[in-house]
Amino acid sequence: MLVVFGLIFYFMILRPQQKRAKEHKKLMDAISKGDEVLTNGGLIGRVTKVAETGYIAIALNDTTRSYHQT
Secondary structure (H helix, E strand, C coil): CHHHHHHHHHHHHHHHHHHHHHHHHHHHHHCCCCCEEECCCCCEEEEEEECCCCEEEEECCCCCEEEEEC
């Protein structure tokens, strides 16, 4: 009985979550300088720098910059 619940938990929760994480990583790896992005907060900007440490710099306008972890 416990094994059945474990399998249900795996296929209903863990497996889809791992798939979403893999797709998110693929999307984040595809971001490059000059791409237009929409943040979770609803801000639209253009990527100005992609750091190897996992951060991206986004220019929201001429004077405002935002930094986000990928």
